[in-house]
Amino acid sequence: MVILITFLLFASLASAAPASRDRVTSAPAVVSSEQVHDWLHLWQKRLHLEDWKVEVKIVRIWDLEQGTLGHIDWSVPHKTAVIKVLNPADYELPKDRVPADMELSIVHELVHLHLSALPLNKSSRNAEEQVVTMIANALVDLERHDQPLPNSLP
Numbered sequence: 001m002v003i004l005i006t007f008l009l010f011a012s013l014a015s016a017a018p019a020s021r022d023r024v025t026s027a028p029a030v031v032s033s034e035q036v037h038d039w040l041h042l043w044q045k046r047l048h049l050e051d052w053k054v055e056v057k058i059v060r061i062w063d064l065e066q067g068t069l070g071h072i073d074w075s076v077p078h079k080t081a082v083i084k085v086l087n088p089a090d091y092e093l094p095k096d097r098v099p100a101d102m103e104l105s106i107v108h109e110l111v112h113l114h115l116s117a118l119p120l121n122k123s124s125r126n127a128e129e130q131v132v133t134m135i136a137n138a139l140v141d142l143e144r145h146d147q148p149l150p151n152s153l154p
């Protein structure tokens with residue numbers, strides 16, 4: 001039996017209000033799918049998740065749960081996962097901040113994979129989400145130590 005577990009990456013209130021669902025945009029992509037795959041491979045290696053077969057898809061806002069920027073489904077027995085990240089066309093952030101946010105989404109969803117062995121427990125889900133958010137932010141912040149995230153200490 002394949003067990004699919006789903007986690008959602010909720011938009012940070014400060015940084016990215018979700019775009020309205022009925023807006024139709026066709027703005028040119030500011031992030032290529034090659035870039036997204038490069039981030040996936042880089043962070044999969046850094047996080048020692050090479051034994052997972054992970055796919056990443058850039059999806060439109062209507063393919064994600066409302067108010068989310070990313071999503072991951074995985075199968076522990078098969079060691080496979082599919083990450084969805086929001087299409088730059090549907091972001092409400094300034095264009096120059098979109099790539100960094102998409103990379104953070106990928107890191108965030110990959111950190112969830114490390115916790116995939118834990119039993120699914122509704123009561124700990126919020127705590128898990130907070131832990132994943134903090135670890136992913138810290139990792140990305142370390143990489144860009146010249147650009148502290150909004151919640152970092154000065």
Ligand SMILES: [Zn+2]
Binds near residue numbers: 007009010108112
């Ligand atoms: Zn999450």
